[in-house]
Amino acid sequence: GPSFAYGFNKRVHVLLGDMGTGKTSIVLRFVKDQYFDCQESTIGAAFFSQIISLNEATVKFDIWDTAGQERYHSLTPMYYRGAAAAIVVYDISSMDSFIRAQKWVLELQRQGNPYLIMALVANKVDLEAKRKVETEGGLQYAQEHGLFFIETSAKTAENINELFYEIAKRLVRIR
């Protein structure tokens, strides 16, 4: 089997954000290179694993793809407790999803893990004609809150691998 340069296999990563922003689509694109126009809603939470090899280390992503919290406006702590990285997703065609993403970010920061790597992901950039959240708005929020920011499309695969490689690089750096 693969040999791990670092003990990253204990690390858990979590995907958060409004329903319909594309969390499941992002992880399916990353793990299986698949995409569905009619992605079924996630029930509860789904677990995925994927390995990334960098020059200096192998990083295993154990990903919780969450769902359902949208209704309660609060996170289920069991999914992000012990997480090394959190990916907060919004949909560029929905201002509401961007506002809600900011609430997830604040909730995660309240947990007080100073080593938590957080990525703010502006998904569905293929829907440029329907854009409601400007790149500048997402980027500025991310910079003010110490997050890594990237615009993606699970549909076209734009920046999906880059998102996870960037997180992997940061995980290696803080070890």
Ligand code: GDP
């Ligand atoms: P989740 O609820 O956050 O897990 O979102 P899903 O992954 O289930 O996606 C919700 C809907 O948005 C589905 O119909 C997807 O096909 C669609 N979707 C997801 N990502 C993208 C994207 O990058 N571009 C477009 N145009 N649609 C997307």
Ligand code: MG
């Ligand atoms: Mg889902």
